[in-house]
Amino acid sequence: MQWLVHPAGILAAGETVGHGARELDFMSMLFVFMLATFIGIGVIRRVSRLLHTPLMSLTNAISAIAVVGAIMVAGGEGYPTWIRLLGAVAMFASMTNIISGFLITNRMLKMFKTQPQPGGKP
């Protein structure tokens, strides 16, 4: 079971199985990338043009998925302190994006209404 969780916090499933398996895994990553890009293009094309600003702040928050990498580096075992510190900065940066991105998207979307509301109350 040692290959399941690498001591450095890296998933190394393919690494120790041999050269062939590793190449295969890289290929599957390229496939994921290609398919996800096409799904992204398909989905984004249909996003209402009204919502392009909230869309951008939402994707901003989504791209803060980089937090996953930051967690590995900041919290993983065996990293020297200076690397851990850089990881903590990355953690801070992506967490800020997650919090502000989702909050401001929600705030903007609340404003889109069909009917004018006298008095400002829904």
Next chain:
Amino acid sequence: MTAYHVMQLAYLLACALFIFSLHWMSDPKTARNGVYAGVAAMLVAIFATWGGLHITRHWWIIIPCLLAVPPGIWLAQVPLTAVPQRTAFSHAFGGLAAGLVGTCKYFYWLSHEQEMLTAFRMTAIVAEVILGFLTLTGSLIAAGKLQEIKWIPQRPWVFQGQRAINLAGLGFAVLLGALLINSPSAGWAPFAFVVVVLLSLGFGVMMVLPIGGADMPTVISILNSFAGLSAVAMGFVLDNKVLITAGALDGSSGLILSIIMCKAMNRSFLNVLFGAFGQVKQSAAGSDGKVYKPETIEGAAQILEQASSVVIVPGYGMAVAQAQHKIRELYDQLKKRGISCRFAIHPVAGRMPGHMNVLLAEAEIPYTDLVEMDEINPDMPQADVCLVVGANDVVNPAARHDKSSPIYGMPIIDADKSRTVFAIKRSKNPGFAGIDNELYFSDRTWMLFGDAKAVIGDLVKQLSGGSGIH
């Protein structure tokens, strides 16, 4: 099932939720579900990583998270006119995170497990670091320009041979990157890595400095795409599919938005990035011999009252003057009289995609009256009055016929085809792109000089006080 499998299944769920999150943005009615799905996906991904991997230093994660709460909340409270610079600023943070993680992994593997630095992984690391760090500085400069910070030039900053220097810098970074991929653990490699980082930081600055304010919507979209792609590269480095998927979604979103922005300006990516727009260039149809025809508030109000259909064209000037709430009052006044009032939204109006929609929605104007350029243009000849508020290049008819104009070929809102045009303008200077606007000299156009907020406020006063009295 092992912890590894649980984690991968959680990632799978997170990917599906991210896709749903964007899918729900297709309609303003379901869009808020998109935010909830996004939050859920993010929490699933965070806790799956935290619990699924060998994470032991919890405080190193918790403390940065806590520190991120105040700036996160603060950045979400900015006024909506400041959303473009907030967005650019977040792209900078996204790039920083990606660049830092790439740097960390490289130096960790270099000193602990050199066999991990395979050619494939090194390629991903180099891509991640170049994209991440150029996004960082490029976005910071863009944010600074949008915030109008004094020491960052607002007008495009250009000099002889700039393109060559920029390309040489990027080329050198890529070349060093290729050498690193070839021999990642040579004695000179750490230094080369640092040089690649510095070159990327420099290239980001040099890339955005020559770009003017009118091109900001495209630049922000491109930087959005870069931030996503750097997350994808990180996914390749860390063998993590949720990073690849979410990053690819973000990358394609930025790509589509940039394409829309470029089309709306009739320009190509490369043209935006390397051909500085907005050098002040007098076009052939200059202002010589032509005069503005000013109109009084009273006169304009009378014509508005007698109209049966009014189209308002908002532009960046509306955001600067914070006129959206006054426009809402004008909208109410017109609606009260049974006058149809709609808004014509050009894709590049404002400083980021969709900027005008958000500002008008903030003023509680129903989104059903916000109409895109392509949909409203066929109706423009039937419009009695077209009121241009702080828009300039997007209504300039020179784009249709004047081949010498820098905006030639750009699709515009056909304001000049409406029966009467009122243009609110702060001063007699040309707009951001430094181009004279033919529309202002047309026979049907009357100018209302003054601050947009004040002028519209006066119009509203005239309409509410003077109704019925002629």
